Amino acid sequence: MKAYLAMALTALMITSNPIWANASKETAYKELEWDDLIPLSEQLNPPPFPEVDHNDEFAIPKQPIGKVVEGLNGTPVRLPGFVVPLEGDSHEITAFLLVPYFGACIHVPAPPTNQIVYVAYPEGAKVDDLWDAVWVTGTLQTTAASHEMGDAAYSLTATSVTPYERPH
Known part of the structure; x- marks a missing residue:
């Protein structure tokens, strides 16, 4: 239980640190x-879609x-x-x-x-x-x-x- 609590506290400290928080935001891309x-x-x-002049091959x-x-x-x-x-x-x-x-x-x-x-x-x-x-x-x-x-x-x-x- 102590090990689990220590891991959870470490994770909380890392994610609340502005440096780590910004790093995680940088990878949050909107697809x-x-x-x-x-x-x-x-x-x-x-x-309207532009009309093509089929009589003018260079148009x-x-x-x-x-x-x-x-x-x-x-x-x-x-x-x-x-x-x-x-x-x-x-x-x-x-x-x-x-x-x-x-x-x-x-x-x-x-x-x-x-x-x-x-x-x-x-x-x-x-x-x-x-x-x-x-x-x-x-x-x-x-x-x-x-x-x-x-x-x-x-x-x-x-x-x-x-x-x-x-x-x-």
């Missing part, structure tokens, strides 16, 4: 789905502009998706667009801006791991980013990029 990035008002009343329809969910700003999140590499080399990618489906930014038009996340990952993700879906973990910001591959309504500083595994 998101792509629909979570679309405000409810926009889900209920989506903006490129504009990317739909999507609003952000302001409440997600500064939130530690975990989001699955596919990588569109932007910066890095043949071994590691340090910046990319995260999109909900493979080839999203190759298709015209690109997905709505609130369905693209600009990711900075200074540590670098190995290129070999990026052809399949990935989980990206980090802090989400409602800060837009623009690139020729597509505009993003959100930005994220990643702490990890790992191969996608279906949640249990």
Whole structure:
């Protein structure tokens, strides 16, 4: 009984210590789905999809502009998706667009801006791991980013990029 009480007291001291408490908060990520990035008002009343002029082979329809969910700003999140590499080399990618489906930014038009996340990952993700879906973990910001591959309504500083595994 004394050993159990000592262990419980030690656990209480560790979790009440601000250093340990902050460490446990840092790993508490909110797991998101792509629909979570679309405000409810926009889900209920989506903006019109841009029309394609099929008579002009050079006409490129504009990317739909999507609003952000302001409440997600500064939130530690975990989001699955596919990588569109932007910066890095043949071994590691340090910046990319995260999109909900493979080839999203190759298709015209690109997905709505609130369905693209600009990711900075200074540590670098190995290129070999990026052809399949990935989980990206980090802090989400409602800060837009623009690139020729597509505009993003959100930005994220990643702490990890790992191969996608279906949640249990």
